Amino acid sequence: MAYKDPKKPINARIKDLMGRMTVAEKVGQMTQLERGNATAEIMRDYSIGRVLSGGGSVPRPQATPQDWIKMFNDFQNGSLSSRLGIPMIYGIDVVHGHNNAYKATIFPHNIGLGATMDPELVKKIGSATALEVRATGINYAFAPCVAVCRDPRWGRCYESYSEDPEIVKQMTDIILGLQGEIPADSRKGVPFVGGNGLRKHFVGDGGTTKGINENNTVIDKHGLLNIHMPGYYHSIIKGVSTVMVSYSSLNGTKMHANHKLVTQFLKNTLKFRGFVISDWQGIDKLTHPVHSDYPKSVLAGIQAGIDMVMVPFNHTEFIGILTNHVNNKLVPMSRIDDAVRRILRVKFTMGLFENPLADESFVDQLGSQAHRDLAREAVRKSLVLLKNGDNADTPVLPLPKKAPRILVAGTHANNLGYQCGGWSVTWQGVSGNNYTSGATILSAITAAVDPSTEIIFSESPGADFVTENNFSYAIVVVGELPYAETNGDS
Numbered sequence: 001m002a003y004k005d006p007k008k009p010i011n012a013r014i015k016d017l018m019g020r021m022t023v024a025e026k027v028g029q030m031t032q033l034e035r036g037n038a039t040a041e042i043m044r045d046y047s048i049g050r051v052l053s054g055g056g057s058v059p060r061p062q063a064t065p066q067d068w069i070k071m072f073n074d075f076q077n078g079s080l081s082s083r084l085g086i087p088m089i090y091g092i093d094v095v096h097g098h099n100n101a102y103k104a105t106i107f108p109h110n111i112g113l114g115a116t117m118d119p120e121l122v123k124k125i126g127s128a129t130a131l132e133v134r135a136t137g138i139n140y141a142f143a144p145c146v147a148v149c150r151d152p153r154w155g156r157c158y159e160s161y162s163e164d165p166e167i168v169k170q171m172t173d174i175i176l177g178l179q180g181e182i183p184a185d186s187r188k189g190v191p192f193v194g195g196n197g198l199r200k201h202f203v204g205d206g207g208t209t210k211g212i213n214e215n216n217t218v219i220d221k222h223g224l225l226n227i228h229m230p231g232y233y234h235s236i237i238k239g240v241s242t243v244m245v246s247y248s249s250l251n252g253t254k255m256h257a258n259h260k261l262v263t264q265f266l267k268n269t270l271k272f273r274g275f276v277i278s279d280w281q282g283i284d285k286l287t288h289p290v291h292s293d294y295p296k297s298v299l300a301g302i303q304a305g306i307d308m309v310m311v312p313f314n315h316t317e318f319i320g321i322l323t324n325h326v327n328n329k330l331v332p333m334s335r336i337d338d339a340v341r342r343i344l345r346v347k348f349t350m351g352l353f354e355n356p357l358a359d360e361s362f363v364d365q366l367g368s369q370a371h372r373d374l375a376r377e378a379v380r381k382s383l384v385l386l387k388n389g390d391n392a393d394t395p396v397l398p399l400p401k402k403a404p405r406i407l408v409a410g411t412h413a414n415n416l417g418y419q420c421g422g423w424s425v426t427w428q429g430v431s432g433n434n435y436t437s438g439a440t441i442l443s444a445i446t447a448a449v450d451p452s453t454e455i456i457f458s459e460s461p462g463a464d465f466v467t468e469n470n471f472s473y474a475i476v477v478v479g480e481l482p483y484a485e486t487n488g489d490s
Helices: 010-020 023-029 040-046 065-080 110-116 119-135 165-171 174-179 221-228 230-237 259-269 294-304 315-327 333-350 360-365 369-382 416-420 441-448 463-468
Strands: 031-034 050-053 089-093 140-142 198-202 242-245 275-277 405-409 454-458 473-476
Touching (some): 023 031, 065 360, 110 119, 140 198, 165 221, 198 230, 198 259, 259 275, 259 294, 405 441
Parallel strands (some): 031 050, 050 089, 405 454
16 A cells, blocks of 8 residues: 555655545544543544643653553554554643653743743753653644733733744744754745644734733734734744644634634645644634534634644544534535645654654653753743842842851742642642652752751741841742633733
8 A cells, every 4th residue: 555655755645545535534533532531442443633631631640651651552553453554643732841741851931931032942942842752652742832922911921932023933943843953955834754843822812802811812914914923934934743723813703713814824825734723622612602503613613724623522523523514515525635634744744654653762861861951051041130139239149158047938939839830740730849850949049058058948937037047148939829821811
């Protein structure tokens, strides 16, 4: 069979495979299911195109790389045992490193990386993250977010590199780390290598009214193209393989139903040749109440140009509805074929048909010292010093390592979960020091000072306590509690 021959051109392999596929198999490829609702048998019987881990969705608490690899291979073997043996893609959010995985390296959030203004560093972080994702067998990363946050009240502002589209554009170099350098002779818009990168959320998610998550962005064409679109131009040039559509609306039109921007602009004008995916239950939210007219939502989303739908719970409902739309001529076969062709192009480009199973040689990359050193460099470069003493002649920093007594205080001084923020271990983040490995600010200070220096920790010391102990210095560590998405709107 030609599609199994790696020596054949990719387009020839796609054409051969699609000629063998039934409508059911094509619709299955357009379906993405959450791992908790997938089995090897479902993968086989429905030819499911992709599985994902939602925020905090893991094989077991404190799962090892081997636990992840076993889970991945079980799903993949289910896919390979289907009639045509089309391998699946497994996706996971990597908002700031491989943040779902126990003992993975946690990098600063994008807002911190933007503050480094160092695209080369961000590219290295992309590469390190890709290796850690591979360490758990996973072959696809939901990153980067190229939103341009224009209102700090938005709960996803920390996922944005900057309010400045120029900085966001520069930070798209992370794609070259996640997927690899694109060859000089590569055609614009054609996905390259990894399938290990996705840009989100198309488009305007950072410009919503009052910074309300999933709200409406009101903007003219000039503003859209100059503020919110540059990150997408440059992601396509760098070979990004997939694009996720935003929950938000643009001038009153839901992006999940925006044919003008998804198909006419992204696919036709920008010549994007990868595939477009919905967000988590994104098409369900095209109606109010959510999911109240799912057949209508499916029709609108697919007609807009979405190629793969993140279901993520009930695959049979979505597959049945879309199949009925095809049989009833509401969705033309050409639209289905366009979606499947794009999905298969990414899978062939990734080399999944030749190497579908996890590569266990990457296991030691998870949380490696080299990656932790890179994270430390990123932290140093992302710090923003607002003031250093009353004047330049008497700076407070750096503090001497040798001092009689130093007070360390604040809610975030001895809390690794708070220190990491949202999208760390779980979707909304955690509190405490037992969920992943790392150094708290308190432990780092204790390790850095001279042995003769006394470190005293009090999360919320009173005035009398501070006065009576005659501290040389006080280091107070405070911050927001962890949150993600709408829970962070303010």
